[in-house]
Amino acid sequence: xxxxxxxxxxxxxxxxxxxxxxxxxxxxxxxxxxxxxxxxxxxxxxxxxxxxxxxxxxxxxxxxxxxxxxxxxxxxxxxxxxxxxxxxxxxxxxxxxxxxxxxxxxxxxxxxxxxxxxxxxxxxxxxxxxxxxxxxxxxxxxxxxxxxxxxxxxxxxxxxxxxxxxxxxxxxxxxxxxxxxxxxxxxxxxxxxxxxxxxxxxxxxxxxxxxxxxxxxxxxxxxxxxxxxxxxxxxxxxxxxxxxxxxxxxxxxxxxxxxxxxxxxxxxxxxxxxxxxxxxxxxxxxxxxxxxxxxxxxxxxxxxxxxxxxx
Amino acid sequence: xxxxxxxxxxxxxxxxxxxxxxxxxxxxxxxxxxxxxxxxxxxxxxxxxxxxxxxxxxxxxxxxxxxxxxxxxxxxxxxxxxxxxxxxxxxxxxxxxxxxxxxxxxxxxxxxxxxxxxxxxxxxxxxxxxxxxxxxxxxxxxxxxxxxxxxxxxxxxxxxxxxxxxxxxxxxxxxxxxxxxxxxxxxxxxxxxxxxxxxxxxxxxxxxxxxxxxxxxxxxxxxxxxxxxxxxxxxxxxxxxxxxxxxxxxxxxxxxxxxxxxxxxxxxxxxxxxxxxxxxxxxxxxxxxxxxxxxxxxxxxxxxxxxxxxxxxxxxxxxxxxxxxxxxxxxxxxxxxxxxxxxxxxxxxxxxxxxxxxxxxxxxxxxxxxxxxxxxxxxxxxxxxxxxxxxxxxxxxxxxxxxxxxxxxxxxxxxxxxxxxxxxxxxxxxxxxxxxxxxxxxxxxxxxxxxxxxxxxxxxxxxxxxxxxxxxxxxxx
Numbered sequence: 001x002x003x004x005x006x007x008x009x010x011x012x013x014x015x016x017x018x019x020x021x022x023x024x025x026x027x028x029x030x031x032x033x034x035x036x037x038x039x040x041x042x043x044x045x046x047x048x049x050x051x052x053x054x055x056x057x058x059x060x061x062x063x064x065x066x067x068x069x070x071x072x073x074x075x076x077x078x079x080x081x082x083x084x085x086x087x088x089x090x091x092x093x094x095x096x097x098x099x100x101x102x103x104x105x106x107x108x109x110x111x112x113x114x115x116x117x118x119x120x121x122x123x124x125x126x127x128x129x130x131x132x133x134x135x136x137x138x139x140x141x142x143x144x145x146x147x148x149x150x151x152x153x154x155x156x157x158x159x160x161x162x163x164x165x166x167x168x169x170x171x172x173x174x175x176x177x178x179x180x181x182x183x184x185x186x187x188x189x190x191x192x193x194x195x196x197x198x199x200x201x202x203x204x205x206x207x208x209x210x211x212x213x214x215x216x217x218x219x220x221x222x223x224x225x226x227x228x229x230x231x232x233x234x235x236x237x238x239x240x241x242x243x244x245x246x247x248x249x250x251x252x253x254x255x256x257x258x259x260x261x262x263x264x265x266x267x268x269x270x271x272x273x274x275x276x277x278x279x280x281x282x283x284x285x286x287x288x289x290x291x292x293x294x295x296x297x298x299x300x301x302x303x304x305x306x307x308x309x310x311x
Numbered sequence: 312x313x314x315x316x317x318x319x320x321x322x323x324x325x326x327x328x329x330x331x332x333x334x335x336x337x338x339x340x341x342x343x344x345x346x347x348x349x350x351x352x353x354x355x356x357x358x359x360x361x362x363x364x365x366x367x368x369x370x371x372x373x374x375x376x377x378x379x380x381x382x383x384x385x386x387x388x389x390x391x392x393x394x395x396x397x398x399x400x401x402x403x404x405x406x407x408x409x410x411x412x413x414x415x416x417x418x419x420x421x422x423x424x425x426x427x428x429x430x431x432x433x434x435x436x437x438x439x440x441x442x443x444x445x446x447x448x449x450x451x452x453x454x455x456x457x458x459x460x461x462x463x464x465x466x467x468x469x470x471x472x473x474x475x476x477x478x479x480x481x482x483x484x485x486x487x488x489x490x491x492x493x494x495x496x497x498x499x500x501x502x503x504x505x506x507x508x509x510x511x512x513x514x515x516x517x518x519x520x521x522x523x524x525x526x527x528x529x530x531x532x533x534x535x536x537x538x539x540x541x542x543x544x545x546x547x548x549x550x551x552x553x554x555x556x557x558x559x560x561x562x563x564x565x566x567x568x569x570x571x572x573x574x575x576x577x578x579x580x581x582x583x584x585x586x587x588x589x590x591x592x593x594x595x596x597x598x599x600x601x602x603x604x605x606x607x608x609x610x611x612x613x614x615x616x617x618x619x620x621x622x623x624x625x626x627x628x629x630x631x632x633x634x635x636x637x638x639x640x641x642x643x644x645x646x647x648x649x650x651x652x653x654x655x656x657x658x659x660x661x662x663x664x665x666x667x668x669x670x671x672x673x674x675x676x677x678x679x680x681x682x683x684x685x686x687x688x689x690x691x692x693x694x695x696x697x698x699x700x701x702x703x704x705x706x707x708x709x710x711x712x713x714x715x716x717x718x719x720x721x722x723x724x725x726x727x728x729x730x731x732x733x734x735x736x737x738x739x740x741x742x743x744x745x746x747x748x749x750x751x752x753x754x755x756x757x758x759x760x761x762x763x764x765x766x767x768x769x770x771x772x773x774x775x776x777x778x779x780x781x782x783x784x785x786x787x788x
Contacts, residue, residue, distance in 0.1 A: 151317035158774035
């Protein structure tokens, strides 16, 4: 009886797993692909540019936070904006960029504050999108990262199947919230998300990142700093751009993160959180995403912070 | 750990295999395994609160033994009182302290006295109302002589913390569940298959019905002043199904899981929205709690044996206490009070046991007269649910006031997508109304292919239409 039950349960489960697997390997038939797909172009930029360069990395506060042309003109260094999404997790973001670090490079990391809380630095559902874009990056995934994203796999797979079936049936792309922004073509030649620069501000999405600071993340950053140094490159941390409303709501946590970074970190920190707190009107749609005016201000600020360090 | 998570998907088969293949030599070993995995299951939220369960278990284990040992009624009562004080004390501190403190402060303020009261900055331990009631039932039954106290601590601790029903019930009676920990459990294929079906149906109710309704309900209740009457009605309707899908879904998963391990838990919901009056509704909704209050509060108070005054008093006590059990907020007390008011006329007219027969037992369709009764009963429960969901009493009254206006016949301003799922649920459960759950198939003559097709379709529906994961509502109680 038991054998019978287990046999059929296993066969049934295999059916479900097969369905999930099909979803995972299904191609993306949407002609308007998400910003996750810009990773390929960003990797090409990093690969092609062999001379010493400034690489900006982090989550969406970076991809939505800079006009790299301003930095390039001010610093006389080529600049690549490698960032895409904070949800990939800090571990993945950094290990992805580490594959391309060469001697003389300057890596500037602006992690989102949520990366320091709980196990967020292992990544969440968006990491699955990135692995779909770049399956070869599976080699970067640790057991903890796999555990962190595993709960999203079934839903992710079914959503892919859903989208595939919809696009096939309608024979036209599924409409996204904005076809101009958040696509793989919303990125300029440096890797900055630029198509929103002239858009009207949307309702700001505010965040709460309350919780205990995870010191393991800082230990990880220490090891990253050592690796980058060994490659003959430089590593800096700059705090992310944040709207005043979210900063005020989360000041206690943000200051705790800053304190922990200064206490346990052995890397160079260029600024402090309040240096990149800007008025809400300088943000486009979320607490981290600057609009065109905000991007110019932050780019100039970072350029001046970096100037002294690059001499 | 929650039932609708990948962790549970790994946890359940692992425990199942260990239980039947590794720890199957003796009952003691199986009980030990259940105890360990139950603590892991609970500790997944916050391991610190395990100490409360362990402490509560130790107290009740020894109180049971001492109650039996002593021959003096007075001493027996002492041990029972100790157990009650500790269990209710935990509830009082963790769940009700801030409520009483703030109510005292507000009450005195309304009389012109301003005082600073102490409030505790503490988190409510998940499931505290469920397991304290379960363990209290044990000491009460031992005190009454209805149950022999156990001398087996592992069996008792496993009974208190049994993971399928630990955090949101059904609140099992010691007389039903505890003896199952002493007897050899054998694997029953039909029971296990039906258990899996019940789990699947529970997941459907939680993920498709409750979680989809929750999105609209939160939107409507959070800014109810911005919506027209029809939208407010939809908000209340969806909440009625959200709470049903959420809670009965949890119970289905709990009962189904227990069956995989050879345990029988009591039925907690018996398709309550098909009730023809409020008395029938309360015989079918959260049965384990309703019967708990009936056996341990209502009957000891005299039940409905005394005169009219006693009947009225006991009815109000039972419903208000039941409301208060749900949470430390006046909204729950009003919810209980309202249900008492609904129930009272039936009790006074001796009509509270009129509808004990199965509904439309020989027909697919219900008679028009019964249909009207069902709709009316549903409508009055829906009004009561508004108090249950609203953040405070004032909001609940404003919500109802805004709901009753001419715009009740206007087009709702929110998505009606969950209505499709609700219709599916109602149809399926109507056909299954005389069975134990919505996916009961034991007596259906269906081949394997058709059954498997139904399971796969249901799984696809769950993933395809399932909404963003929401925590089970009853965890907060």
